[in-house]
Amino acid sequence: MTQPLWQKSDIKIDAKIMQFLAGDDVLLDREFFLHDIAASQAHVEGLANIGVVGADEAIALKRELDALAEDFRSGAFVLDDRYEDGHSAIEARLTERLGDAGRRVHTGRSRNDQILVATRLWLKEQLATLQTHCRAIAEVCLARAAQPALPLPGYTHLQRAVVSSTGMWFAGFAEGFIDNALRARQTCAWIDANPLGTAAGYGVNLKLDREHTTRTLGFARMQISPIYAQLSRGKFEMAVLEAIASALLDLRRLAWDLSLFTTAEFNFVQLPSEYTTGSSIMPNKRNPDVIELLRASYASVAAARTEIEQLLSLPSGYQRDLQFSKGSLFHGCRHGLGALALVPDLLARMQWNAPAMRAAIEPAMYATDVAIEQAAAGVPFRDAYRAAAETAGSAGEGRTPEDSLAARTSPGAGNDLRLDELRSRLEQLDV
Known part of the structure; x- marks a missing residue:
C-alpha cells in the first residue's frame, strides 16, 4: 500500500490495522472513482480561480486527471489495494506525474x-x-x-x-x-x-470558489453549511x-x-x-x-x-x-x-x-353490478346489497364480462381507463 495521506514521520503503521481500516473501501471506490476525478478537476479550477494553483499547474493537473480517467476506463490503471482508497490513488498519481503540483491538489478539501x-x-x-x-x-x-x-x-x-x-x-x-x-x-x-x-x-480559511464548482459539476445549488x-x-x-x-x-x-x-x-x-x-x-x-x-x-x-x-x-x-x-x-x-x-x-x-x-369469472362476481344498478334505480344501497347477496349465485344470468366492463364508467374503471391522462403525466416528466 502507498503511504496514507495522513502519514506522519513519527507514526508506525500496523498492516493488520490498516487492512481493517481500509476494508473493501478501495474496491468500492471503483464505483465512484470517475466522479471523484471529475470533482477533482472542478476543485483544481476553483483553486486556480483564487490563485492557490497557478494557471499552468491547473492545465497540467486537469490534463493528468483526464489521462487517469481514460486509463481507468481502459484498464491501464487499476484501483486496487496498493491504495488506501480512491482519493489516495488520485493524489498519488498526480504527485508521481507532476510533483509539487500534485501535492497541492488537496488544498482546501478533505476526504470527507x-x-x-x-x-x-x-x-x-x-x-x-x-x-x-x-x-x-x-x-x-x-x-x-x-x-x-x-x-x-x-x-x-x-x-x-x-x-x-x-x-x-x-x-x-x-x-x-x-x-x-x-x-x-x-x-x-x-x-x-x-x-x-x-x-x-x-x-477552511480560504475563499474557495464554491459557486464555480457547483456550476461545473452540474449541481442545482450549493450545500451551504x-x-x-x-x-x-x-x-x-x-x-x-x-x-x-x-x-x-x-x-x-x-x-x-x-x-x-x-x-x-x-x-x-x-x-x-x-x-x-x-x-x-x-x-x-x-x-x-x-x-x-x-x-x-x-x-x-x-x-x-x-x-x-x-x-x-x-x-x-x-x-x-x-x-x-x-x-x-x-x-x-x-x-x-x-x-x-x-x-x-x-x-x-x-x-x-x-x-x-x-x-374463472363465476356468476357471483356480477353481484356488485346488480346491487349498484338497483341503487342507481332508487333502491337504498344497503337494501340492494342484501337482495344481491341472496341471489348472488344467479347474478350472472344474461350477463357477460364485456357487459360488466362496458358499464364500469367511473373514472379509471374498465370503460374509462383514462390512458391519455396517464400518458400526459408521464410526458410531463420531460418538462
Whole structure:
C-alpha cells in the first residue's frame, strides 16, 4: 500500500490495522472513482480561480486527471489495494506525474467532502437510471393497456371478487410506475446540492470558489453549511434507496400476481421461456425463478437502507462508521436497478390465456353490478346489497364480462381507463 495521506514521520503503521481500516473501501471506490476525478478537476479550477494553483499547474493537473480517467476506463490503471482508497490513488498519481503540483491538489478539501461530492454525483446518476427504468415500465404498461381488453377476474383477499380486465391491470401498474418515476425526479431535486468545499465539516480559511464548482459539476445549488453537509451523509443515501424501494414495492406486487397467474391452478399467464428455468431433478418443471427473484428484490434494498440507518446513530461531524455505508449503498442500488431493468421486456412479451381467465369469472362476481344498478334505480344501497347477496349465485344470468366492463364508467374503471391522462403525466416528466 502507498503511504496514507495522513502519514506522519513519527507514526508506525500496523498492516493488520490498516487492512481493517481500509476494508473493501478501495474496491468500492471503483464505483465512484470517475466522479471523484471529475470533482477533482472542478476543485483544481476553483483553486486556480483564487490563485492557490497557478494557471499552468491547473492545465497540467486537469490534463493528468483526464489521462487517469481514460486509463481507468481502459484498464491501464487499476484501483486496487496498493491504495488506501480512491482519493489516495488520485493524489498519488498526480504527485508521481507532476510533483509539487500534485501535492497541492488537496488544498482546501478533505476526504470527507471528496467522498461526499463523488457519492452525490453517483446518486444523481442512479436516480436518473431509476427514472429511466420506471418510465420504460410505464410505457409498456400503457401500450398493453391500450390493446383490446381481455376479461380478467379481480381479487380481494385472494378471493374472486368482481370482473376486471387486462387493461385495468396494466393501467394500475402504469400509474404506479409513473409515480415512481416522479419520485425519482423529486428525490434528485432534493439531493441536488454541492458539498465540495465544506472540507472536514467546518470550512477552511480560504475563499474557495464554491459557486464555480457547483456550476461545473452540474449541481442545482450549493450545500451551504459544512456541518449540514456531514449531517446529510447517509440521509441522502437513504432517500435514494427509498425511491428505489418504492418502485420495488410495486414490482413485488406485480411479481406476486405473475407468480399466482402462472400456476397451473390459475393458468392466466405464460412467460417467455427466457424468464423460466428447469428443475435439477424434475424433468417436467419450468420454474418462474426470475419472477420470484424480482419479488424478493425489495428485501435487498430495504436491508441496505436499514444498515445505513443503523450507522447514523452518531453525533454531528464526520465519524469513520460512515465508511460502511458505501457497500450497502452500492449493493442496494445495483440490485434494485438491475431488477427493474428486466421488467419492460418481461411485460411486453408475457401472454394472457384468455379462455382460462374467462372460465374463472363465476356468476357471483356480477353481484356488485346488480346491487349498484338497483341503487342507481332508487333502491337504498344497503337494501340492494342484501337482495344481491341472496341471489348472488344467479347474478350472472344474461350477463357477460364485456357487459360488466362496458358499464364500469367511473373514472379509471374498465370503460374509462383514462390512458391519455396517464400518458400526459408521464410526458410531463420531460418538462
